[in-house]
Amino acid sequence: MKILITGASGVVGQDLVPLLARPGVQLLLAGPDPEKLAALFPQCETCGDDEIVRRARGWDLLVHIAVDGKGHGGEARVRASDALLAGMANTARQAGIGRLLAIFPVHARGQLSQPVQIEGLDAVTLYVPLVHGARWTGRLRWLNPLPGRLARGLFGILAMLRPTLDVQRLADFILSSEQPGSGSEIILSNSQQDNAWFATSKRLIDLVVAIGVFVVLWWAMALIWAVIRFQSPGPGIFAQTRIGRNGREFVCYKFRTMKLGTRQAGTHEITAAAITPFGRFLRATKLDELPQAWNILCNQMSLVGPRPCLPTQTALIEARERLGVLRIKPGITGLAQINGIDMSDPERLAEWDARYLALQSLRLDISIGLSTLLGSGQGDKVAR
Known part of the structure; x- marks a missing residue:
């Protein structure tokens, strides 16, 4: 499976990319600063935005990450990400990439324009709440020095107040063989039924x-x-x-x-x-x-x-x-x-x-x- 990823340099991308680097999966990370991407992910191929059509021609999937890992953001930022997504979708069409998965914060639902619809491209919009990985980032950094069991217990208390998403589940969703149909809008989160x-x-x-x-x-x-x-x-x-x-x-x-x-x-x-x-x-x-x-x-x-x-x-x-x-x-x-x-x-x-x-x-x-x-x-x- 060949996956092109944009927006990988953010907090979510830094946790997500290593989980996608599995046997049988080829990753290409694209962005305006390919040197920074190469420094963050030395094990992955990188390229500039202007090289996508040449480097990713005929690839299977474009994953566009438009979340900052903090679970919030203003409407102006959402609109800017929406405009960037439209450009990326057009690039994917030119490169002959078959599918697009756009990942937005859950608060963006209703703020975006209509879902991307480009002929020849299966586009799915994925909305996610606060994304967390093995390490805590942002306002949750104070959990990192604590013993694992205590940190997880305290996070469970915080998680009952707002929805969250384990980055491992996000990676599994991206690599799943069962994907929703084109034009779908999905909210992905951890189940509160697993939160005691x-x-x-x-x-x-x-x-x-x-x-x-x-x-x-x-x-x-x-x-x-x-x-x-x-x-x-x-x-x-x-x-x-x-x-x-x-x-x-x-x-x-x-x-x-x-x-x-x-x-x-x-x-x-x-x-x-x-x-x-x-x-x-x-x-x-x-x-x-x-x-x-x-x-x-x-x-x-x-x-x-x-x-x-x-x-x-x-x-x-x-x-x-x-x-x-x-x-x-x-x-x-x-x-x-x-x-x-x-x-x-x-x-x-x-x-x-x-x-x-x-x-x-x-x-x-x-x-x-x-x-x-x-x-x-x-x-x-x-x-x-």
Whole structure:
């Protein structure tokens, strides 16, 4: 495999290039200062930007690294990198390179112009959070003198607050034989499911809030139950089978907001006439979700996560399984919900759920929770 790399002199590139230098992989590092590249990577071939077409003709892949390893940067810098990428893409086309992988910081998502589309070139945009290697750089340099186990433990605490990416995983992704299709935009990060600090903290927050709901709001829940029973025939609590973590079914509890006998279907498939007058109030204020505190206590749900769907919503289940979303517990609220995306568009919803999975952190969970409390997201829209 022959790989041309631009932007290798940065912090991420210095950690990444040695991991790509494997048997059967030929690397060529290009940049405006080939002497500097040769000094940094004496084991690799180097060239100037003006030599790319001649030196890399017919190569397999161009990797353009536009991240600084710090996980941040201004919009002007992103725009400059975007313009540079367009030039590199055109160079790759001239050299007959088949594929382009552009690596940008995750904050650049939405700041870039449309993904590079050049005839004859398969282009993929990869967004990454804070990238780290065997040595700590930037603001994390203070971890280097510490014993390995202690440094990793402290990093785990920091990593639960924001998404990160091990440079080894980035290298494995670049060399993988299974690559996304042209025009794809991918967010690559470490899974928080492997971070014991994150898992423990998230579960603790879930338990504290769920117990608090029953201790503080028991009287309000009892009152809501009584009003529902008084206003319309049927139970006060609505129990429905949903799909949870790893595709397992569980019984989800909510205050009933629809008339007795309403068919079992996604909310977007139900007409507004099926909702009771008090149910409209409960759904608008999200008070109908309070009984799901029991699902949290039973470790079937979390406060924040993908909204659980019905077993009959097979298109959404298949999309979530394909994108790895079913690896995490569903939630009462989620990133898709506060952005107004409901189950009427299963593919788009699954993509937003996958985005949440890639960006998962306690800071993001808190932000989603606060946005929900402030009124963002009104649940699945009913049919007209």
